[in-house]
Structures are given as structure tokens and as C-alpha cells.
Amino acid sequence: MTYRANPVLEKLDRAVEYTGVPALGRWSQRALPLPFRIAPALLIGVAAIALVARAWWGLSLIMLIWSISGGLYAFGPLRTPPDGQRDERERQLMRDGHFAGMAVTLGAAIIGCMVFTFGSAFAILGWSRIWVPSGPMDWAMLALFLMILEVNAALMAGSWMMPRRLRDESGSDD
Amino acid sequence: VLTQRIDYLLNMAKRIHNRIALFRAEAGLSRKALAEAVGVNPQTIGFLERGDYMPSLELAMQIAARFGVPIEVLFSFRPFPAIAEVLRQAGEAA
Numbered sequence: 001m002t003y004r005a006n007p008v009l010e011k012l013d014r015a016v017e018y019t020g021v022p023a024l025g026r027w028s029q030r031a032l033p034l035p036f037r038i039a040p041a042l043l044i045g046v047a048a049i050a051l052v053a054r055a056w057w058g059l060s061l062i063m064l065i066w067s068i069s070g071g072l073y074a075f076g077p078l079r080t081p082p083d084g085q086r087d088e089r090e091r092q093l094m095r096d097g098h099f100a101g102m103a104v105t106l107g108a109a110i111i112g113c114m115v116f117t118f119g120s121a122f123a124i125l126g127w128s129r130i131w132v133p134s135g136p137m138d139w140a141m142l143a144l145f146l147m148i149l150e151v152n153a154a155l156m157a158g159s160w161m162m163p164r165r166l167r168d169e170s171g172s173d174d
Numbered sequence: 175v176l177t178q179r180i181d182y183l184l185n186m187a188k189r190i191h192n193r194i195a196l197f198r199a200e201a202g203l204s205r206k207a208l209a210e211a212v213g214v215n216p217q218t219i220g221f222l223e224r225g226d227y228m229p230s231l232e233l234a235m236q237i238a239a240r241f242g243v244p245i246e247v248l249f250s251f252r253p254f255p256a257i258a259e260v261l262r263q264a265g266e267a268a
Contacts, residue, residue, distance in 0.1 A: 087214035089227050163226030166217060 036076050036159035040152030043069055047148045051141055052131050059137060062144045069151045077158040093158055101154030105146055112142075192249050195223040196257070197241045212236040 043065050050061040073079065078097050080086070086094065119130030133139050198208055198219075205223075209216040212233060221227040222237075229237070229249075238245040255263075 081215070087218050088230050088233055089218040089221065090215065163221050163224070166220040166224070 036072070037156055039072055040069070040155045043072070044149055044152050047145050051145045054131070054138075059141055059144075062141050062148070066144055066148055069148050069155075073151055073155055076155045077162045078154060093161060096161055097154040097158030098150075100157030101150040101152075104153035105150040108149055109146060188251055189225065190228055190249050190251060191225065191253050192222065193254050194219070194237060194248065197243070197248065198223075201241065208237070208240065211240050 047062055047065045050058045050065070078094050081090070115130060116132045119128065119132045122128040122130060123132065133142050194208075198205070203211075205216045205219045209219045212219075213236070214233065218227060222229055234245055234249055238248045241248065
């Protein structure tokens with residue numbers, strides 16, 4: 001509801017609307033562009049640090065980031081509508097977002113494999129100490145990292161591809 | 175401009191202009207009513223009207239059928255002339 005008679009209430013109403021929370025409640029806002037572009041990038045960055053840190057907390061942190069990513073996804077532009085039915089635009093957004101996510105993950109996997117190949121070779125020659133996964137824990141973390149990368153890259157791409165918001169989100173105007 | 179560029183590269187499609195908003199206003203339909211009639215989200219109708227989303231052939235045909243007009247009356251590769259311009263030309267012709 002928007003107050004139009006009282007200027008103070010109207011400003012407060014606008015300020016609350018600006019946060020996007022009421023729109024999320026109405027399930028009308030399909031994307032909060034800025035948070036859904038910055039937060040996934042931050043999550044990927046922290047997951048990458050946790051991956052190469054090789055500390056005891058690395059796996060816990062990566063699992064925590066995986067949980068946060070799931071929560072973020074549930075509120076992002078690729079979320080499932082309340083009735084579970086996506087229309088053709090939403091299905092296309094889903095396809096395009098995950099295509100971008102898969103492409104980024106594939107690229108990261110290819111580059112990672114090359115780095116590990118040269119890292120192993122250089123380590124044998126004693127030239128460098130590039131991080132190479134060695135134990136089961138490292139591989140588990142790497143798998144989780146790739147999952148985090150795919151989901152968050154898909155979220156970022158989906159947010160990027162969302163058109164700017166309509167003036168009237170309810171769609172009931174003329 | 176960058177977003178448009180990326181969108182073009184992703185879709186590789188020509189921009190399609192439409193007159194959905196005009197027909198919808200003339201029919202006295204809300205976005206929600208039209209969306210329910212053709213089975214999409216009201217936001218999708220809004221994005222379609224604004225030209226931010228290119229519909230599938232199926233959706234385009236459904237919308238045209240809802241208004242009872244051929245598809246080319248509703249969608250075009252060329253921008254539609256303004257109503258004022260059409261009326262002026264019609265007035266001059268008469």
C-alpha cells in the first residue's frame with residue numbers, strides 16, 4: 001500500500017519499497033539487480049580463498065558458502081515462482097543463466113586442469129609450488145567450489161539478463 | 175549500451191516492435207488479464223510491451239489471436255508509426 005496523503009508516510013513508504021523487501025513479499029520482484037550481482041561474486045571470491053588456503057576451516061567455510069548460495073538462489077531471478085510454473089520468459093532466463101554458469105564453470109575447470117598439470121610438472125622439477133589438489137579433502141572442496149561457481153555465475157548472469165524493473169510491478173495497471 | 179550489446183550477442187535476433195500496449199488499452203484489458211489469457215506472468219506482458227523481451231512464435235500468435243488480428247498487425251521489424259501521424263495522414267488523404 002502506498003500513502004499519498006501524508007508526505008512523511010509517503011517518504012517512509014518509498015524508503016521501504018527501495019529496499020525491495022515488500023516487493024519480495026509480493027513475489028513480484030524477479031531480481032534485486034545490485035545484490036544479485038555483487039553477492040555471488042563475493043561468495044565465489046571467498047570460496048576461492050577457502051579452497052587455496054588449505055586450512056582446517058576451508059571445507060567448513062566452503063560448505064557454509066554452498067548453503068548461503070542456495071539461500072541466495074531461492075530469492076534471486078532464477079527462483080521458482082510460488083505456483084511452480086515458469087512462463088516462457090522465465091524458462092528462457094533459467095536456460096540462459098545456467099548456460100552462462102556452465103560455461104564459466106567449464107572454463108574454470110579447463111584452466112584449473114592446465115594449472116594443475118603445469119603445477120605438478122613444475123613441482124617435480126622443483127621450480128614452483130603451485131597449489132595442486134592432493135588428498136580426498138582437496139578434491140571434495142574442489143567439487144564444492146565448482147558447484148558454488150556454477151550456481152553463483154548463473155545467478156549473476158540471470159540478474160544481468162533481467163530487464164529493468166517495470167514501474168508497476170503488480171501488472172494490474174493499464 | 176553494454177547490456178544491449180550483450181543481449182544482442184546472446185539472442186542474435188532482430189528487434190521486433192509491437193503494438194500490444196495500444197491494443198490492450200483499446201480492449202480495456204489489464205496486463206494481468208492479458209497475461210492470464212495467454213498463460214504468462216503479468217511481468218512478461220510488461221517486458222513485451224516495453225520491447226525488453228522477444229516472444230516466441232507461439233506466444234505472439236496467442237496474443238494476436240486474443241485481439242483477433244493477424245500477427246503482422248501486432249508485430250513488426252519496423253517501428254510502428256505514431257497514432258497522431260497515422261491520423262494526420264488519414265486526414266490529409268480524406
